[in-house]
Amino acid sequence: MTTTDYDDVTKFLGEWGHFQKLIALLLCISVIPNGLTGFSVVFIADTPPHHCLIPPNANISAEWRNYSIPLEEDNGEMRYSKCTRYKLDVIKRLSDNGSVPGIDVNVTEIEQESCEDGWHYDRSIYISTIVSEWDLVCSDAWKVPMTTSVLFFGLLTGAFFSGQLSDRFGRKNILFVTIGVQTLFIFFQIFSTSWFMFSALFFVVGMGEVSNFVTAFVLGTEVLTPRIRTIYCTAGVSTFFAVGYMLLPLTAFFIRDWRMLLIAIALPGVFCFPLWRLIPESPRWLLSQGRVEEAEAILRGAAKKNGVKAPEVIFQPLQETLNHHNICDLIKSSSIRWITIKLILMWVIICLGYFALSLNTSNLSGDPFLNSFFSAAVEVPAYILAWPLFRSCPRRLCLSPTLFLSGAVLLVTQLIPGKLSSVSIALEMMGKFGFSVAYILVYAFTAELYPTVLRNTAVGTCSTISQLGNIAAPYFLYMGTYYKSLPYILMGSLCALGGLLGLLLPETYGLPLPDTIDHMQTIQRYKKRQTSNRGRPVV
Incomplete structure (x- = not known):
C-alpha cells in the first residue's frame, strides 16, 4: 500500500x-493573530493632521501666532500648511512692532521656511503613531x-x-x-x-x-x-x-x-x-x-x-x-x-x-x-x-x-x-x-x-x-x-x-x-x- x-x-x-x-478549530484560531497583524500598519503608521510647531518661547503675540502658518487648499478646504511656516524671526519683529496681521501687513508676502522646530500633531484621533513619534512627514x-x-x-x-x-x-x-x-x-x-x-x-x-x-x-x-x-x-x-x-x-x-x-x-x-x-x-x-x-x-x-x-x-x-x-x-x-x-x-x-x-x-x-x-x-x-x-x-x-x-x-x-x-x-x-x-x-x-x-x-x-x-x-x-x-x-x-x-x-x-x-x-x-x-x- x-x-x-x-x-x-x-x-x-x-x-x-x-x-x-x-x-x-485550533488551526483556525492560530490564524487570528495574522488578521490583527496584517493591516496593523493602517493605524500604527497613520499620519495625523499636522502643521509646523510654533515653540512656546517664540515670544510672539497670540494674534500673530494664529497667522504664523500659511493656509493651503486641500480637497476644496483651506487648511494649515503641513510643511512650511512664515519666517519666525520676521513674525517676531512684526509682533514686537505692534503690527496687526491682515491690516498693517499682508501676511502672504512674508517669506516662508521649513518646520525648524518640529511639528504639532492633532491628538484627537491618535495619542501617537510612528509618524508622530519620528516625524515621518514632509521630506520624510x-x-x-x-x-x-x-x-x-x-x-x-x-x-x-x-x-x-x-x-x-x-x-x-x-x-x-x-x-x-x-x-x-x-x-x-x-x-x-x-x-x-x-x-x-x-x-x-x-x-x-x-x-x-x-x-x-x-x-x-x-x-x-x-x-x-x-x-x-x-x-x-x-x-x-x-x-x-x-x-x-x-x-x-x-x-x-x-x-x-x-x-x-x-x-x-x-x-x-x-x-x-x-x-x-x-x-x-x-x-x-x-x-x-x-x-x-x-x-x-x-x-x-x-x-x-x-x-x-x-x-x-x-x-x-x-x-x-x-x-x-x-x-x-x-x-x-x-x-x-x-x-x-x-x-x-x-x-x-x-x-x-x-x-x-x-x-x-x-x-x-x-x-x-x-x-x-x-x-x-x-x-x-x-x-x-x-x-x-x-x-x-x-x-x-x-x-x-x-x-x-x-x-x-x-x-x-x-x-x-x-x-x-x-x-x-x-x-x-x-x-x-x-x-x-x-x-x-x-x-x-x-x-x-x-x-x-x-x-x-x-x-x-x-x-x-x-x-x-x-x-x-x-x-x-x-x-x-x-x-x-x-x-x-x-x-x-x-x-x-x-x-x-x-x-x-x-x-x-x-x-x-x-x-x-x-x-x-x-x-x-x-x-x-x-x-x-x-x-
Whole structure:
C-alpha cells in the first residue's frame, strides 16, 4: 500500500468526529493573530493632521501666532500648511512692532521656511503613531509607504523559505516556529528607538505572519477528510483571519497609542503556544518521509478521540522510493511547469487587486476605524460563499467567473460620475468581495493540484511571488494621480487575463489529493482521457 491510498485507508476515522473538530478549530484560531497583524500598519503608521510647531518661547503675540502658518487648499478646504511656516524671526519683529496681521501687513508676502522646530500633531484621533513619534512627514513622508513595503518584502521572504522548510522539517514545527517569530518580533518593535529599527523588525514580523497562515492552511488540508477539507479551506481558516482583521479596528479604537497597540496585537500569539500539545503533525507528511509508525500513532490517537477502533495495521510498508523535493521540482517537468506559471500569474493578479482595493478603502471619508471594519467585514460573506462554490462546482468554473466579475466591476467603476461617490464605493466593495472569494479559491485550488511532497513548497512559492502584487498595489493606485481611470482599467484588464488562465488549469474537482509527483501526473492524465472520451460511442 502507498500514500496514494491515504483517504481510503483513513475512512475508519469518520468525517467529523471530535478529532477533526478539534484540529479544524485550533488551526483556525492560530490564524487570528495574522488578521490583527496584517493591516496593523493602517493605524500604527497613520499620519495625523499636522502643521509646523510654533515653540512656546517664540515670544510672539497670540494674534500673530494664529497667522504664523500659511493656509493651503486641500480637497476644496483651506487648511494649515503641513510643511512650511512664515519666517519666525520676521513674525517676531512684526509682533514686537505692534503690527496687526491682515491690516498693517499682508501676511502672504512674508517669506516662508521649513518646520525648524518640529511639528504639532492633532491628538484627537491618535495619542501617537510612528509618524508622530519620528516625524515621518514632509521630506520624510516617503518612509510611511516604505514601512508597508518592508512588511510585504518580509511576507515575500517568509513565504519563500517556509514552504520549503515545512516540506523538509514538518508542518507542525514550522507552524509554531513562525508563530513564535511573529509574536516575539512584535514585542521587540515596542522598544524601537528609530524608524529604521522599527522597519527592520517589521520585516521579520512579515516573514512569520505569512508563513504561519500558509502552514496552517496546508496542515489542515492534509489532516482533514475531503468534505471537511473543503469547508476548512474556504469558509473556515479565512473567516477566522477576517475575524482577526475585524478585531484590529476595535482594538485600535480603544488603544490609541502605537506601542500599547502592538502589545495588544502580540498577546493572541502568546496564547497560541499551548496549542502545541493539541495539534499533531500531518500524517500525510510523515508518510511522505517514510515515518510510518509516527503516522499510525497519530491516527490511532485520533481514532480513540473519535470513539472508533483502528485496524491492526493501518499502512502497509511503502513501496515507492522516498526522495527529498525542493522548489526546482515545480518547474522540472513540462506539465507541472506550465501549471506553476499559470498559477503564479493568477496569484499575482489576485493579490494586486485585493491589496489595491484594501488600501484604497482607507482613503474613504469618514471614521477610519469604521472604514477599516467595513473593509474587513465584507470578506466574511465572501469566504462563506466560497465554501458552497468550492464544494459543489468545478474549480475552474468557480475561480474564472469570479475574476471576470471582479474585472467587470472595476471597469464599470471608472465610468461612474464623481458626484455618485456612494455608487463608486459600493462597486469597489463588490470588487473586493470578488477578490476575497478568488483569493481563498486559488489557495485551495493550488493545494489540490500539487502532491503532498510539494504541496507546502508550491503554496509557499505562489504566495511568495504573489507578494509582488502586494508591493505593486500602492503604485497602481498612484497612477490615478495622473489619470484617474488608469488603475481601474489596468486591474480590470488583468482580471480578465487571470480568468482566462484559470480556464487553462487542470480540473481537480472530485479527485483525491495527490501524494507524489507521479500520482499528480497520473491524475491529470486520467482526467484528460476521461474528458476526451466524452461523447464517443461505446464499442
